[in-house]
Amino acid sequence: NAGVTQTPKFRILKIGQSMTLQCTQDMNHNYMYWYRQDPGMGLKLIYYSVGAGITDKGEVPNGYNVSRSTTEDFPLRLELAAPSQTSVYFCASIRRAGNEQFFGPGTRLTVL
Amino acid sequence: KNQVEQSPQSLIILEGKNCTLQCNYTVSPFSNLRWYKQDTGRGPVSLTIMTFSENTKSNGRYTATLDADTKQSSLHITASQLSDSASYICVVSDGNYGGSQGNLIFGKGTKLSVKP
Numbered sequence: 001n002a003g004v005t006q007t008p009k010f011r012i013l014k015i016g017q018s019m020t021l022q023c024t025q026d027m028n029h030n031y032m033y034w035y036r037q038d039p040g041m042g043l044k045l046i047y048y049s050v051g052a053g054i055t056d057k058g059e060v061p062n063g064y065n066v067s068r069s070t071t072e073d074f075p076l077r078l079e080l081a082a083p084s085q086t087s088v089y090f091c092a093s094i095r096r097a098g099n100e101q102f103f104g105p106g107t108r109l110t111v112l
Numbered sequence: 113k114n115q116v117e118q119s120p121q122s123l124i125i126l127e128g129k130n131c132t133l134q135c136n137y138t139v140s141p142f143s144n145l146r147w148y149k150q151d152t153g154r155g156p157v158s159l160t161i162m163t164f165s166e167n168t169k170s171n172g173r174y175t176a177t178l179d180a181d182t183k184q185s186s187l188h189i190t191a192s193q194l195s196d197s198a199s200y201i202c203v204v205s206d207g208n209y210g211g212s213q214g215n216l217i218f219g220k221g222t223k224l225s226v227k228p
Contacts, residue, residue, distance in 0.1 A: 004155075033216075040134070041219035042116070042201070043156075064225050097207070098144060098163075103155030 002026050006091050006104035013111045014082040021076040021107050023091030027104065029102075031094040032074040034058075037106075037110040043090065049074055081111045114139040116204050124225045129192055133222045135185040135202030139163045143207030143215070147176050147187050150221065159187070159200075167206035188200045192226045 007022045025032065030051050035043040045058030049068040063085060065077040074091040074093075078085060116189045125131050137145070144163045145180050148156035158168045160176040162185070168177050173190045189196055199221040 035218075040220065042220045044218075045216070092155070097215075098205075099163075100158045100161060101146070103157070105155050106153070 004091055004093055004102050004104035006089075006107050009107065010106060010108045011104070011110070013078075013109065015081060015083065015111060018077070018079050019081070019109075021078070021089055021091075021109075023071050023076065023104060024074065025074075025091075025093045025102070027093065027102065028071060029095045030071070031096070033063070033067065033092045033094075033101075034074070034076045035090045035092065036060065036085075037090060039089050044074065046064035046089075071095045078109075083111050085109065086111045096107050113205075113218045114204075115208060116217050118202050118219040118222050120222060121220070122223040122225070124227060125192055127192060127194055127226050127228050130188065130190050131192060131224065133163055133187045133188070133189075133200050133202075133224070135219060137183050137185070137202070137204045137217070137219075139183075139204040139206050139217050141206055145176075145185050146203040146205070146216075147174070147185075148201040148203060150201055152198070154192060156198040156201055189224075192224075194226050194228060197224060197226045207219055214223075 004025045009071045033048045034046040044060045047066040049055045060104050089107045119134045146161045149157040150156040162178045175188045178185045197217040201221040
């Protein structure tokens with residue numbers, strides 16, 4: 001099992017550009033999450049999904065979009081990147097409620 | 113508002129010493145409490161998960177305690193090693209996996225540095 005994989009590892013964007021952060025898990029987990037982690041702050045939930053075809057907003061969804069067409073993939077789309085979106089982004093998954101949560105290695109994004 | 117507070121913010125100890133990290137929460141309802149270890153530049157890794165009925169749980173040199181009455185938890189690290197240098201994050205679940213927070217509330221973490 002590769003677990004949760006994320007690409008790219010690093011990215012620099014210019015203001016107004018768009019990009020998609022990829023997240024894939026091979027553990028057949030139902031729940032998937034996108035978080036952002038700003039320096040000195042706790043992880044904040046952007047979007048989550050409880051299964052293929054079902055997504056919902058978290059605490060900080062503005063400026064982002066997601067889709068979940070398969071169980072394995074949960075891409076995060078940034079439209080019109082802004083400096084406030086400079087952060088480290090983590091994807092995570094859980095098989096079912098109450099289980100251990102597995103995180104990907106993160107994507108470090110800088111918007112200039 | 114659901115919150116998880118951790119203390120201290122940072123801690124420096126010598127290799128071989130023990131230390132205890134604290135977590136206070138105001139999450140309601142309570143489902144479970146998790147401790148994660150996050151190495152610099154990496155994603156968090158789960159250390160323990162405790163439910164309401166569990167007072168203590170160990171994972172090697174890591175021992176977590178939970179007092180659901182006072183809404184406090186601690187993570188005790190025994191005989192610290194250089195590889196224990198990391199951030200330790202306390203996370204509380206309200207059990208509502210379909211809710212607006214996706215059910216997990218994260219603390220800001222305690223940054224532990226173990227020096228030789």
